[in-house]
Every structure is written in C-alpha cells, then in structure tokens.
Amino acid sequence: MANVVTDIENQIKNLKTKAARENVGTVTEVGDGIARIEGLSEVGSSELVEFPNKIFGLALNLEQYNVGAVILGDFTHIKEGDTVRATGNVLKIPTGPELLGRVIDPLGNPLDGKGPIKTKQSYPVEKIAPGVITRQVINTPLQTGIKAIDAMIPIGRGQRELIIGDRNTGKTTIAIDTIINQTDVTCIYVAIGQKTSKVAQLIAKLEEKDALKHTIVVLASASDQASLQYLAPYTGCTIGEYFMDQGQDALVIYDDLSKHAVAYRQMSLLLRRPSGREAYPGDVFYLHSRLLERAGRLNKDFGGGSLTALPIIETQANDVAAYIPTNVISITDGQIYLESDLFYAGTRPAINIGLSVTRVGSAAQTKAMKTVAGRLKFDLAQFRELQAFAQFSSDLDEGTRSQIERGRRITEVLKQSPYSPVPVEEQVIIVWAASKGHLDKITLEQVREFEDKYLQHLRAKGKKILENVKVEEVLSETDEKALEKLTDEFVKTFNHSLGKVKKNA
Amino acid sequence: MLRNKRQDTKVINAAIKASFKGLEINQSEVKRIVKLLNGYPKARAIQMLNLYLKRLKNVLDQTHLTIESSTKLSQGELKLITDKIKTKQPVTEIDYQVNPSLIGGFKVKIGDKLIDSSVNRQITEIGEAIYG
Numbered sequence: 213m214a215n216v217v218t219d220i221e222n223q224i225k226n227l228k229t230k231a232a233r234e235n236v237g238t239v240t241e242v243g244d245g246i247a248r249i250e251g252l253s254e255v256g257s258s259e260l261v262e263f264p265n266k267i268f269g270l271a272l273n274l275e276q277y278n279v280g281a282v283i284l285g286d287f288t289h290i291k292e293g294d295t296v297r298a299t300g301n302v303l304k305i306p307t308g309p310e311l312l313g314r315v316i317d318p319l320g321n322p323l324d325g326k327g328p329i330k331t332k333q334s335y336p337v338e339k340i341a342p343g344v345i346t347r348q349v350i351n352t353p354l355q356t357g358i359k360a361i362d363a364m365i366p367i368g369r370g371q372r373e374l375i376i377g378d379r380n381t382g383k384t385t386i387a388i389d390t391i392i393n394q395t396d397v398t399c400i401y402v403a404i405g406q407k408t409s410k411v412a413q414l415i416a417k418l419e420e421k422d423a424l425k426h427t428i429v430v431l432a433s434a435s436d437q438a439s440l441q442y443l444a445p446y447t448g449c450t451i452g453e454y455f456m457d458q459g460q461d462a463l464v465i466y467d468d469l470s471k472h473a474v475a476y477r478q479m480s481l482l483l484r485r486p487s488g489r490e491a492y493p494g495d496v497f498y499l500h501s502r503l504l505e506r507a508g509r510l511n512k513d514f515g516g517g518s519l520t521a522l523p524i525i526e527t528q529a530n531d532v533a534a535y536i537p538t539n540v541i542s543i544t545d546g547q548i549y550l551e552s553d554l555f556y557a558g559t560r561p562a563i564n565i566g567l568s569v570t571r572v573g574s575a576a577q578t579k580a581m582k583t584v585a586g587r588l589k590f591d592l593a594q595f596r597e598l599q600a601f602a603q604f605s606s607d608l609d610e611g612t613r614s615q616i617e618r619g620r621r622i623t624e625v626l627k628q629s630p631y632s633p634v635p636v637e638e639q640v641i642i643v644w645a646a647s648k649g650h651l652d653k654i655t656l657e658q659v660r661e662f663e664d665k666y667l668q669h670l671r672a673k674g675k676k677i678l679e680n681v682k683v684e685e686v687l688s689e690t691d692e693k694a695l696e697k698l699t700d701e702f703v704k705t706f707n708h709s710l711g712k713v714k715k716n717a
Numbered sequence: 718m719l720r721n722k723r724q725d726t727k728v729i730n731a732a733i734k735a736s737f738k739g740l741e742i743n744q745s746e747v748k749r750i751v752k753l754l755n756g757y758p759k760a761r762a763i764q765m766l767n768l769y770l771k772r773l774k775n776v777l778d779q780t781h782l783t784i785e786s787s788t789k790l791s792q793g794e795l796k797l798i799t800d801k802i803k804t805k806q807p808v809t810e811i812d813y814q815v816n817p818s819l820i821g822g823f824k825v826k827i828g829d830k831l832i833d834s835s836v837n838r839q840i841t842e843i844g845e846a847i848y849g
Binding site for chain 2: 229231234235236252254297
C-alpha cells in the first residue's frame, strides 16, 4: 500500500495544475463516423480533437464556419450539442520494441488479449518523408525466400515494391512468406479492411512458423470504421519509422491499399469533399504517395536504417490500368504482377515475369545471384514466345525444342509451395543448375522431387559450397567446378534410381 | 450554381454587416433582412435564411460570455471577471450559471475560447498523470 502511495506521489510530484485556456466547439451534426463542429476557430489541419467520454477525432475539413472531423472511436456516444476540445496535438501512437509479437489497432491499443502495452515512446502518425540529404542508394537485398522474386525481381532494403493482382492469386502469401524468411528485419503487417478470420489465420501461421516474434500486426478490419482503416497504414509506417530511426531494418506490408483508398473515399464523400474519377477525392494520389515516400534507406550519418514497403493492390479482372493501381504503380519502385490464369494453371507463385519489374532492386542483388540469374528473365521471355509459336507447329528443330524444354524446367524450378521460403544460397544453386542445363536430363514431372533431393544432397555433401555462397555472396570458379562435378554425379544417381536414364544422356 | 453561391455569400455578408450597430444587434434591421430573404424563391430562401441565421449566431457567440461556477458568485466577483474579460474582448451578453459538478473554481467561455480553472478539471489532469 505504501508503495502505491509513493508511486502516485512520484507521478504527480512535478505536476502543476493551473487554469487552462482552451479552444472549444459544439457538435452540430454527427453520423457515419463524421462530426460537424461549430467553433474551434484555432484548430489546425489533422489536429486531434477531444469529444466527451475520451473519444477522439481528427479535424480534417477546416471550413469558414465549421470543422469536419472524423471520429476515431464509437461515434454513437456523441450527440448534437456536445462540447469538443482542440488538443493542440497531432495524433501520436505508441511505438517501440514492446510492440513486437503483438496485434494492435491503428491507435496502438492491443487487440490480442496479451495485456497492456507499455511503450516508452510515441511518434506522430503523419510525418514528412525523409529528405534527399538523409537517404542513400539501395544496395542491400531483402531476401523474400521466393525463388522467382529473389532471382528475377529482387527487392532491396528501403525499396517500395508493389504486389498487384486479382483476388485469390497469392498476394498475401508472398507477403507472409517474406515475413517468415526474415531474421534481422522487423516486420509490420498492416491489415486494412480484411476479414478478421483471415487475419486470425495469418497470425496463427506466423506463430506456427515462429515469425510472430519479429512481427507487429496492425489491424483495421472490415467491420472497423473508415477512419481507422484510413489511419492503419500510417500507423504501420510510423512503427516502421521508429525501427528505421534506431538504425535497424524494417519491412512494412500494406494489405491492401485498394481498400484503404475505398475507406478514404467514404470519408471524403461524407465530409462533402468534391469527388473526382471513380468518386475518389482529388488527393487520393497524395494519400498513397506521402505514405510510400516515407519508405527508404537512411545513410550512415542518420543511422543507416531502412524501411521497405510492400504495398498490395487488388485488381478487378486483371485490370492494372484502373485508377488506384496506376497511381500506386507510378509511386512504387516496381511491381510483382500476379495473374489468375497462371495461378489456375498451377504456376505458384503466379508471377507474370514479363509484367513484373524492379527499378532499384537489381543493384541490391548479391553477386552470386546476379551471375546465375542474369539471363534467366531473358531466357524465360524467349521460352514463352517459342512456346506460343510451338503451339502452331508440330515439327521443331532441335535447338528450339531444347530451348522450350529448358524453359519448362526453369518454370518448374521457380514454382514453390506457400510458407516455405528457400535460403538464398540454395536458391543460387538450384537456379544455377536449371540455367546451366543440368535439369535437362530430368523429366518435367520429376523436377520438384529432384530439387528437394538435390538440395538435401548438397546440404550433406556440398556444405562448403553453400557456406561460401552464403558468406561471400559469390559463386567462385572453384566452387562452380566442384558444384558441376557434384551435380553431374547426383543427376546420374537420381536418374539411375528412377530407372529413367535417357538414351542420349 | 457556383455563381449563385458566390452571390448568396455576398448578400449574406452584407446582411450580417447591416444587422449590427457597432457591437449591438439591430433588431429592426434583422427583421427586415429576414423578411427580404423570405421573398426569394422557396428553396433559395430556406438556404439563404439558414446561412444568415448561422452566421448571425456565430457573430453573436463571439461576444457572448458564459460564466459557470461551483458556488454562487457575488455581483462584485462577477463584475471582476467580466471586466477582466472585457479588457481582452468585447462582451455584449452575459450568462451566469451555478454548476456544482465543477467542485470548485469557475469556467468562463466566450466565443470558442474556454478558460477552465475548475477543481474538476484539475482532478482530471491529476488522474491523467497517474493513469497515463
């Protein structure tokens, strides 16, 4: 008891209460999460306002005689005539390592029932993106563990890479795989307007793969108000910025920004802002550009931390030319385009290599991967063209046929099961084997099995090569020779064990 | 439509200016303006009257002083508060109420500015310092 009293005494020791001069207003209209307030003549844009019962709001529309505010809480308790107080502060959310492994709402309140979160710091939700002086070029890779991405569409730490595709094409799976594959990167997964059941499944998967310990989930589900859905990505970004400011690497996933734009549209229409194309307000581009611009890599003088952003956009009927997709494509440093046709044809992850690009990531790719995957994209493009051509002709020359066969094997190698990321050194080896033609002697159906057994064999017999590729990030000539020998031997044994040695092998 | 709105705002601005004699409201002029606005076509008249009354209330509120205290204040004390406020801002109307929920001290509101020196607010502040 004495301790409690001392604690309280300490907390209020330096507190000086005096008459407060406040700027107040009166609620004249309330509904759909929006309040119109008369008064508040000194309130600033995006300033936090306080309604009765500790309900807060954001002043977004500053008009001549009234203020339009979005309510961040249960608006059913607010009534006409209530007094609203300007707080003089912008919205801040608690941030820090205490949030790791937790599920929070966009205001920083815990949602996982694991007790209160006691953080030491709070950051403003809206912040100007780091300037040119503070940044450095992106030169460190962020390994996703997905062969197709790390080999052909590499992502660098500090990059903004869009994941775009129709519903059910594996966009979230790519994001979750990336989180699972991280060891030294803090991940923030922002769920916007999603079903709570789906998010619960994702959290369970992260927990199962022991990835929740380095992850923070910010959840604004479909049943939450538009104001909270609008706020969620900014909260995720703010938490990421905290880690970036500590000199650490952070990854933030916005799943998805289409629903974010829809939430913002709802808010804007209710605030009676003029609408533009597809009824989105005029500043919908700025909504996303100011969010994604906050990602980046700081230079050594500013701690050297990074914030990588993986925004997700859901398209309708593969239409990437719609309003929001084109906006976000133009903001980001590249996109991973997922196609439903490929997905249903069994190519998973269903990445359309031709339409996917990375604008800065290739500079961050390890030398080993760059060497082995250099021609991969080109070869695959050629393969797709030849394959289309081969559909109309029955007899093909040997060269064309072998090119098609190799393309098929490379495509097969790039397939991957969900939630099973592959370490970069193993990716280098398997891509090397496929592009060098070592898989040509394997039947197409056996490629997956070959890959598993080959990597197992390497882990046992080629440990040194794997270690060298991992540490030195290059595939040296000596290692390549040793690998060649090891692979040839293994292919023979594999084919022999299957009894399917080709005549011409 | 836009031109109409601009024109309406101009009319209302002029009407508001005419509705006051110095800081005091000119009641006969207000009555005349209301009658005049009522003469517009119905839909426009509703819109204009709505806008005019809102603006009028807004202007009146700027000089409307409300004092709340936990116990009844003497005329001298009220005068002291009013005089102090008058040095900063013009006051045309004064409202006074006793509000025991303040526990102690008083609250003064003029326009959208509120000066709160009540004990109730200080207790809330202490509570916030303890609970964070």
